[in-house]
Amino acid sequence: MTLEDGVFCGPYSVFTNDKYPRAVNPDGSLKAASDWTTTPTRVRRGASIGANATVVCGATVGCWAMVGAGAVVTHDVPDYALVCGVPARVCGFVCPCGRRLAGAQTSADAVILRCPQCGREVALARPVWEEHAAALTEVSLSAGPAGGAR
Ligand SMILES: CC(C)(COP(=O)(O)OP(=O)(O)OC[C@H]1O[C@@H](n2cnc3c(N)ncnc32)[C@H](O)[C@@H]1OP(=O)(O)O)[C@@H](O)C(=O)NCCC(=O)NCCS
Numbered sequence: 001m002t003l004e005d006g007v008f009c010g011p012y013s014v015f016t017n018d019k020y021p022r023a024v025n026p027d028g029s030l031k032a033a034s035d036w037t038t039t040p041t042r043v044r045r046g047a048s049i050g051a052n053a054t055v056v057c058g059a060t061v062g063c064w065a066m067v068g069a070g071a072v073v074t075h076d077v078p079d080y081a082l083v084c085g086v087p088a089r090v091c092g093f094v095c096p097c098g099r100r101l102a103g104a105q106t107s108a109d110a111v112i113l114r115c116p117q118c119g120r121e122v123a124l125a126r127p128v129w130e131e132h133a134a135a136l137t138e139v140s141l142s143a144g145p146a147g148g149a150r
């Protein structure tokens with residue numbers, strides 16, 4: 001399991017390392033070290049894991065992403081994504097300052113979101129946006145200097 005620089009781990013956050021755990025083999029014998037298959041997990045720079053959240057092994061939590069309290073992460077989390085629930089789903093995108101991003105302007109290969117709290121602009125890869133934007137209510141796409149609305 002790898003935590004990159006600047007990662008926040010909330011109280012009682014959990015990282016599993018064995019996706020199919022057993023204490024014993026089918027014949028009842030105790031598992032030896034060679035009987036375990038561990039699967040790596042990575043939490044990338046600046047990301048936060050909320051209290052009581054569980055990250056199931058094999059997932060990568062993206063840079064500056066935020067995992068809500070109590071979530072169970074079973075898939076990769078995109079950079080800047082806010083995920084909540086069981087299983088965790090993308091429910092927004094967040095600024096490096098931690099607050100939700102809003103608004104959106106498009107260009108050919110990116111979508112620019114802005115932080116109402118600190119004013120920072122964050123560029124998301126357009127495929128990430130297109131995969132998750134339909135589920136979001138707090139951000140709306142508008143035409144802007146970076147390009148036309150879709
Ligand atoms: C996920 C989180 C960032 C959302 O904060 P927010 O953007 O201010 O959202 P709100 O509090 O306005 O909540 C919006 C909705 O999401 C729900 N919600 C909030 N946090 C949630 C969570 N962790 N899981 C599921 N739903 C959540 C709220 O109930 C609300 O739903 P409603 O509109 O039906 O009432 C925040 O609630 C959270 O979990 N932060 C992590 C806190 C933590 O663990 N800190 C560790 C150090 S102490």
Ligand SMILES: [Zn+2]
Nearest residue numbers: 095097115118
């Ligand atoms: Zn901000």
